[in-house]
Amino acid sequence: MEAEYVTTPFGRRPMTLAMLMAQRRAEHGKHIRSVDKWKIYRALCEAKPLLGVTDRALAVLNALLSFYPKNELSDDANLIVFPSNAQLSLRAHGMAEQTIRRHLAALIAAGLLVRRDSPNGKRYVRRNRAGDLNEAYGFSLAPLLARAEEIEHLAAQVAAERLHIQSLRERISLHRRDIAKLIETAIAEAVEGSWESVYVAFRALIDGVSRSPTAIELDTLLDKLSRLHDQIINQLETHVKAAKLSGNPYQNERHIQNSDSESLIESETEARRQKLPLDETAIPGTTPTTPEAAASPGTTEPTSSTTRSFRTEARNEPPAELKSFPLDLILRACPDIMAYGPAGTINNWRDLLAASIIVKSTLDISPRAYQEACRIMGTENAATVIACILQRAPYINSAGGYLRDLTRRTEKGEFAIGPMLMSLLRANTITPKVA
Known part of the structure; x- marks a missing residue:
């Protein structure tokens, strides 16, 4: 391919230094080489965040590539395509011509195309008598060939970044699930600690992430969740060890206590063994209790004051207070x-x-x-x-x-x-x- 001649835009379009550098970048003195145009296009689609082009601009580039007759872009070929805007619109699924012009300007600014304007601004080609291309005016695809290596490296970088972000998201999801269930376990098992505050802090970390976080933001969030996860695990392990230590019969001698029901039976039994006063006026409304009356069938069993007061106390004992939450x-x-x-x-x-x-x-x-x-x-x-x-x-x-x-x-x-x-x-x- 012959060296590109630096041209300026037709009409009122100004010449910029970016256009100059894009044209000079397309001129290279390397050995003849070639790249598959669709392979480099797929790499462009992958690397578009780093190149600053949109998917609509790439759709226009796809239409331009379809006008190049060969699949290979090579040094020894004329890489200029010259379709009209009407033809481009048909190949770009009916995109408006004004939109096509805007995206063409974006591709040129990104250094992916070079404009070769004719003296009158039209896109056309002149052929010799043998039918070979002599002069062509339109858009040169030479920058794609010159930047093929760079574009492939950018595409690989974007792919690696995407895989890294995917890995971070998966690890964050696992930490979210583990922390939520560990806090739930701590509350259910009545582990000592301000678990409500821990949960609020945990939700603040999750809710503080933007809708499209960067790898740095996700990495920071993962680090904070990891530390919180380790703290919760340590606190739960400490609780379990303390419970085992206090429940070891060889470490501390257990003090045997009777339940409420056993205490009630014992107090009733003790009350029955006590001798109650024989005076009927001691407890109004009770039947005089004598050994004969107690032994005779059909008599009412006496109720002691000790038993009655214990039952009243047990009945009016307030239940364990429920724990309140924020x-x-x-x-x-x-x-x-x-x-x-x-x-x-x-x-x-x-x-x-x-x-x-x-x-x-x-x-x-x-x-x-x-x-x-x-x-x-x-x-x-x-x-x-x-x-x-x-x-x-x-x-x-x-x-x-x-x-x-x-x-x-x-x-x-x-x-x-x-x-x-x-x-x-x-x-x-x-x-x-x-x-």
Whole structure:
């Protein structure tokens, strides 16, 4: 291929230094070589983020390449194509001519094409008597041949970056799953620590990532999640080791304690062994107790004051207090209740309590069941449970019956809000992968 002659654009289009350098770059003195035009085009599509060209501009370049008759771009061939804008529009699936001109300018600015304008600005070719090309005016594809090696290296760089980002995303997804489940386990097992604050900090890390993060941002996020994961694992291991140490019968001698039911039986047995006063006025309304009366059939067994006071004390003993959770965590797990707050939002606990009263009526929960839940669980925890019931309403046949059952379980110390909240939170945060 003969050395390219530096030309300037036709008409009012100005000449720029970028055009000059693009034309000079296309002139090379290397040995004759060739590249497959479609192979270099695929590399361009891969490397377009680094070259600063759009997919629409590459569509125009694809149409231009289709006008070159051979598959190989070589040094010893004329690399100028000269289609009109109308022909380009047909090959570019009907793209408007104004759009084609804009993308052609972008390809020239990126150094992928060189414009060879004729004296009158038209694109045409002159042939000799043998039919061979003598002079051609249009767009030169020589920059693609000259920059083939560079384009392939850029394409390989983009591919490597994409694989690296994919690997980072996968590792971040695994850390997200592990951390969420470890926090849930810690709350369910009542491991000491401010796990609500840990979860809020964890969500802040995830929510702070942009929709299209760079490799540096993902790498930073992965490093922070790794440290948080290790801290949680260490704290859980410490808890397990402490539990094993305290439960080792060879390390510490166990102190045998009777359960409440055993204590009740023992106190009743002890009371029966005691001799009660013979005076009927000692306990109003009781039958005089004598050995004969106690031995005679059909008599009423006496009730001692010790037994009666123990039973009253056991009956009035308050249940174990439920653990409260941050309002932000509750709203993340139960977003449906926000629609029932003042002005369609919930900003504080007062708003949540007001919303729970409205939801209570909506779900046909009786006032008595709601009051009993507030008494046993606490007002804030009862509102939290109602928010959870609302979130799972389609799967609950009777909201009132479910609330009464949870209240009974709370009174027996068999219910905790943490696992319920974490389950809903995990269901609500199943999203697409980290973008």
